[in-house]
Amino acid sequence: MKDNLEDFVRDHQKDIRNNPVFRVQVQRMCQLIGVDPLASRKGYMSEILGVGDFYCELGIQIIDICVATRTMNGGLIDIEELRERLVRKRVRGSEPIIEDDIKRAISQLKPLKGGYKIVQFGKRRMVQSVAREMNLDQSKVLTLAQHSCKFNLEDVRVAFGWDVDRILACIDDMLRSGIVWVDDYNSTQPEYWVPSFYLQFSSSSSSGNNIA
Numbered sequence: 393m394k395d396n397l398e399d400f401v402r403d404h405q406k407d408i409r410n411n412p413v414f415r416v417q418v419q420r421m422c423q424l425i426g427v428d429p430l431a432s433r434k435g436y437m438s439e440i441l442g443v444g445d446f447y448c449e450l451g452i453q454i455i456d457i458c459v460a461t462r463t464m465n466g467g468l469i470d471i472e473e474l475r476e477r478l479v480r481k482r483v484r485g486s487e488p489i490i491e492d493d494i495k496r497a498i499s500q501l502k503p504l505k506g507g508y509k510i511v512q513f514g515k516r517r518m519v520q521s522v523a524r525e526m527n528l529d530q531s532k533v534l535t536l537a538q539h540s541c542k543f544n545l546e547d548v549r550v551a552f553g554w555d556v557d558r559i560l561a562c563i564d565d566m567l568r569s570g571i572v573w574v575d576d577y578n579s580t581q582p583e584y585w586v587p588s589f590y591l592q593f594s595s596s597s598s599s600g601n602n603i604a
Contacts, residue, residue, distance in 0.1 A: 454497055456481070457477050461477075466572075471494060473591060474519050506521065507521060508521050513535040530562055533548055533566070537586050541589040544582065
């Protein structure tokens with residue numbers, strides 16, 4: 393079976409590198425018969441697929457983008473925004489990438505112990521690039537803000553019934569880490585923005601306008 397798979401991969405190597413959906417299907421087929429193409433960059437299947445170098449390069453580019461944007465988003469970046477930045481960063485003619493490629497590349501970063509992982513808030517999938525654990529209160533507040541990209545104390549109180557001390561403790565921690573920014577133009581009811589949500593919303597809006 394492994395020999396047949398190796399022949400198949402050799403025959404379709406170009407399609408595997410150029411078609412991200414087909415690449416994922418082949419990788420899953422490898423896993424079904426107990427072959428991990430990412431186990432070693434020098435492994436025979438990795439060499440045939442070319443995925444060792446592909447995911448190593450992609451992982452380095454992910455780190456570059458996450459580090460460069462950390463002061464803006466506190467170490468949280470929407471996975472689609474990350475994909476769009478990767479597409480712009482990569483050399484013209486490079487293999488196309490999809491979300492599954494990003495997930496696989498991030499899984500290869502675990503030995504670096506830099507905190508790189510996928511986290512989810514409601515329907516938003518984010519890449520976290522700092523070694524920090526989100527507590528349940530923070531996750532709930534970020535999920536609350538997933539559509540509007542912002543919230544205030546009253547929003548949180550109405551949604552969860554928490555007292556002011558609990559809300560402020562949660563917000564203060566997120567402010568210190570840079571996950572949220574405060575807009576205190578309205579001094580009686582400051583608004584707190586989630587930059588990683590807002591940046592992706594702005595990016596999507598700009599793309600739509602450019603297409604139009």
